[in-house]
Amino acid sequence: MLKRVLIGLGAIFMVVVLIAGIILFRTFTFGGNVEVQTVELADVPDFNGEEIAKRLSTAIQIRTQTVSAGDPRPGQEGPWLEFREFMTSSYPELFNTAETNLIDDHTVLVRWAGRDETLDPILMMAHQDVVPVNMGTMDDWDASPFSGAIQDGYVYGRGTMDDKGSLVTILEAANALVASGYQPTRTIWMLFGHDEEVSGSGAQSAVDYFERENIRMEMVLDEGFFVIDPFPLTGSAVALIGIAEKGYVTIRVTARAAGGHSSIPPRNSAGVQLAKAILALDENQVEADFTKPPISQMLSAVAEDMPFTQRMAFANLWLFRGMVGGEFAKSGEANAIIRTTTAPTMMAGAVKENVLPQQATALINFRLHPNDSIESVLQHVRDVTSEIDGVTSDIAEASGIGSEASPVSPTSNRAYAVLASVAREASGGAPVAPALVLGATDSRWTTEISDSIYRFVPTVIPSSDVGGMHGTNERISIENLERMARGYAQIMVGMSSE
Ligand SMILES: [Zn+2]
Incomplete structure (x- = not known):
């Protein structure tokens, strides 16, 4: 009897050891096989965060605010005209070199021609419009949301993160590269939608144009994620690149x-x-x-x-x-x-x-x-x-934007390798992880013109600042503006080198 109990206990013990072994083996080998491809990043011009901050401040003061689909309404186009004037006058080298087209009156499409027309171009996206400030929260801001105030090392205001910070630093990057005499091998398109926050109709029309012209993109880059510090699962910085x-x-x-x-x-x-x-x-x-x-x-x-x-x-x-x-x-x-x-x-x-x-x-x-x-x-x-x-x-045939989830973009191509390398440098070596974007971006329209659609801004955002997007005290640090301009320039050069 005792012998049988001992044999039984022994068997149970063996099973427990086996399960524990499997658990530990899987734990220690989990994730170990993830190797993110990286590339060597090219030299790019130096950027001055203080100067970028001044131009972003001007951009924030122009109230390109959208509330419902169809904005801006006739007679209310003033801010969009002013914003376009701000872009062309602030970045003359780029706008003198590149072609500009207007889509649906206010969406701006810029084409910076590359040397090799046989290569598929890339598309860099950001949007001009911003969401309103909730009634009754105006006084909660450390600086008035449309003041573009520069204080304590930050630019404050609606749109600093979502998404004029990206728009301005994409232009900073391209303008500095043009000024330095650089010409990309691959054509670079820039698409600045005018109504992303309400319907994204401008970006949709621009993508229709690409489809009609049979233009396919080697890569599409839009807003969506960034380096977040700390990331809740790990307690330290992680660079998140949106792949869906x-x-x-x-x-x-x-x-x-x-x-x-x-x-x-x-x-x-x-x-x-x-x-x-x-x-x-x-x-x-x-x-x-x-x-x-x-x-x-x-x-x-x-x-x-x-x-x-x-x-x-x-x-x-x-x-x-x-x-x-x-x-x-x-x-x-x-x-x-x-x-x-x-x-x-x-x-x-x-x-x-x-x-x-x-x-x-x-x-x-x-x-x-x-x-x-x-x-x-x-x-x-x-x-x-x-x-x-x-x-x-x-x-329900509601007013909302009914759409399937996007396809999942690959992580094994050059585009992801370039983005991962830029993310790693911008974050000082944080791990890079592909991620799912929870909201909708203008890039959702681009699935017909590219398989490689990424949603990433080369910036390090403290998790405490994330709530500023569409919320109170939206702000971006001057240090981040420098990172973003540098990162976008590295992406443009990195993607155009072959
Ligand atoms: Zn946005």
Whole structure:
């Protein structure tokens, strides 16, 4: 008997040792195989952050603010005209050399011709417009949001990060290169949309133009990510290069029931059924998946810098998937990275408080992870609510920008190697990780003209400053402006050298 118990314990012990061995082996080898290709970066002109700050300050003072699709309205084009005048007069070397075209009146398309017309060009993007400042938050700013104040080593104001900082430093880079006598081998296009924050129609029209002209891009670079310091998963700086962005769809959930007077309500009236459906969708989120790019690549890239327990969990998702998923789901941002998010936004029912609605509706806004499609999310909603009587779902023709998630761009090409090298230099050697952009950028229109679309700004942003984008105290440091101009110049030269 005792012998049998001992043999049994021995067997259990062996299994435990084996599992522990597998866990540890996977932990220590996790991410070790990630090798980011790098290139040698060329010399570029020196940039003076103080001078760039002055020009950015001027750009911030021009209120190219968009509120709804179709802006600027007739009679309100003044700021866009002024902004164009600012660009051409501030960067004369570039604008005297390159061709400029206007698309949809206000989107600016610049073509700096390369020496070799047989090579596919590259496209550098940024947008001219900015979001408004929320009513009642004006006084929370350390400097007035349209003052362009330069103080404590920062330029303050709406658009400093999103996205005039990029626009100005792309122009700084190109202008300095032209002034130094440089001409790219590959043609460089610059696209400055006028309405990214409301519809992106300008960038869309510009991409239509490229399609008509049969122009394909070797690389597209737009806003989206940067070096973030510290990165929540590792506690230190990580350079995030966006290789995909989420899609967008709004689904209308409708509950129908007999209406009538609210003095004799039945159980399960339309409002109640709708509430059940919303609750079911909240409790049954779209499945997360850590095993596919870009999330799988991001986790491997930062693995070596993770604390041991986190690294162990991510390396052994076969065992810890539920726990990791639960941890991610606790934070809104982390949850948004790993899955298609579910956000009930608008709800409607009866027109009067003593009338039972025959129909109650909710609009649910989903941000699509590359693993999901508009069709699969609609199916998910129907599956989850199939047991609730009277409930149907369809795609809402809302004003929003319905679009599938973008394709995932490669990390094995020269474009990624150049961006990774620039990111590494700009950050003083931080690990570089591919990432998923959660919002929509103008680059979403470019999937028909390029396979290599990246969303990265060569700048180091403290995590405490990230909230300034679309929020209060948006600002960019003078040190970062110098980094950005240098980084963009390195990218232009690095991509044009072959
Ligand atoms: Zn933006």
